[in-house]
Amino acid sequence: MKNKYIILIFLLIFQSSFSEIFLSVNNEKPSINESFRMNIEFINSDKDDYKIDGIENFHIISKGSQSSYNMINGDLTIKKSDTYILKAKSIGKTTLQVVSKKEKSNVISMDILENENSNNSILNPKFNLEDIIESRNFYFGEKIAFEEKFTSTVGIERFEYIKRPNFNEISVKEITKMDARGSYPQKRVMINGREAVEIVLFEGILEANSSGEKNIEGGQVMVVESDGQYPSFFSTTTPVYLGDKNIKINVLPLPEGQPSNFKNIVGKIKSESSWSSDSISYGEAVTLNLKLSGVGNLEQLDKIVALADPKFTIYDSVKEYKESIVDGKFYNEKTYEVAFIPKLTGKVKIPDIKINYFNTESKTYEELVIKGKEVNISGTPNMQKVIEPQEAESNNKLEKVELKLLEVEKQSNPNPYKLLSFILGIVCLLEFLVIIVMKFWKTKK
Incomplete structure (x- = not known):
């Protein structure tokens, strides 16, 4: 029994002397917006502390790990692996290599290509994300339509709208339509004779805050094609990342010579x-x-x-x-x-x-x-009619006659103060006569 343990320890030591790090990718020439899979295998090697030279040139989308142990004809092989989903940050050539404390992996040469389509859309035989905006100069004060549409000609296992558009120095009013469940409506369309599903992810009305060149950062989606496996978490299909485009528009100032009553309406x-x-x-x-x-x-x-x-x-x-x-x-x-x-x-x-x-x-x-x-x-207006020039003289004469009549009426009316004085005088006189009569009456008695 003791001899078996000694042999096992010997095999482990023997196998560890033949350690190796193997680096592989599933695409050495991806486009700038295409993700790819990178796999690192540690064969009888310690993977706890390693670095990847050149990884700074890529976005790490996801990472997974697994381990396996195999004994074949008394030979023990320990394999540990890390799998990365990467997407390049820029166009051009670069390299990838894994470096651990004791050894280095093989070197992978990468050539990151530009998208074949130079428009705002990113075309794929199966998927397409398109940024729709008119290709022309705009004017300050003009409203600009912007749409982002996704189409697929295959079944989709997983879909995420991972980044929405960013409009920077441009004001935006979003008018994206949603269904009653809060989901994006889907529409059946034909693309190059093939049936596809279209989803409008974003609709917005833009208006530049100033004239000059403006930059719009398009949205980004992650999509995984369905491979028919069930359940879906066993799928090995690599995610595809679309979008993240830079769109430049030029906004011109309005020309001189604006009319005095111009209401800032720009557009026909x-x-x-x-x-x-x-x-x-x-x-x-x-x-x-x-x-x-x-x-x-x-x-x-x-x-x-x-x-x-x-x-x-x-x-x-x-x-x-x-x-x-x-x-x-x-x-x-x-x-x-x-x-x-x-x-x-x-x-x-x-x-x-x-x-x-x-x-x-x-x-x-x-x-x-x-x-x-x-x-x-x-009808008859309840206000003075506008007087014509030939009517002015006759109207003035009538006005003078009316004034004279008013003066006559004013002279014939009694003065209320004189009447009051007259009445008070009569009262005083009567009172005086009463006093005299009473004195005379007393004297006679």
Whole structure:
């Protein structure tokens, strides 16, 4: 029995003298946004304290470990391994090597390639993450549509939206749609003749805070293709990482020569309008129903009629405002109700309404005109009518006659103070007579 232990100890010592570290990867030429698997095998070697030269050039996505012991024909082999999922930080050539206290592994030469697709999307035969934004110069004050879509032509075992887009110096209003369960809606689409599932991960309306070049950091997803195994944690499929792209846009300042009543609307707009009536009674209102729509930013335009009109009292109100992304472009529409209450009677013209905006297509300031309306107003106003020049002289004569009549009436009216004095005098006189009569009566007795 003692001899068996001695032999076992001898074998362990003998095997440890043939230790080795073996390094391998499943892809020596991954693209910048493609993850790969790196495996380190410690054969009869201590793996408790080691370092990896060149690992600083990679993101470590995950790490796992396992051990095995094999005895074949009396030879004991102890294998311990660490498995890493890595993704390169930059394009170019680099190397990987494991170094422990006693030995070094083989050297792996890596060549990190640029993505084959130079657009904002990262194409993969099975998966695709696409950042959708118009490829052109934008103008300060313009609203910009941004979408991030993921598509897959294969079954997915695991999916994570691990990083959302970062817009830095750009304001963003997110309008991403979610279903009743709080999940991203899925849609069936066709890609190159193959059926695929499309998920819109992010929808946002952007507006630059200043002019100049701006940088957008795209989002990133991790996806694992389903290999049909069950349960899924036994799967050996390598995760694929998509996204994390840098997108640059250029924002131009608005040109000089802005109109005096420019409302900072940047982008082409159009109008649809209707009037409620051609003829109204005095005290009623004629109403303009107006809808503005297009790519011009209408959110801040709340008042349509900028100047007061002496012939009308005007009330502006916004009925509805909606904004969305249509075919990769920003779109909004706003409906107004403008009430004109007349101050006069007769035929009165409501003037044209003019809205100035900057057309990003023609790169010029333009004017949108909403045609006015001539309205017939019947009835009698409860205010003084506007006097025509030929009526002024006759009106002045009438006013003088009225003043004379008032003076005559004023002279014929008794003075209340004189009347009061007269009454008091009569009372005093009567009192004096009563006193005299009483004295005379006493003397006679």
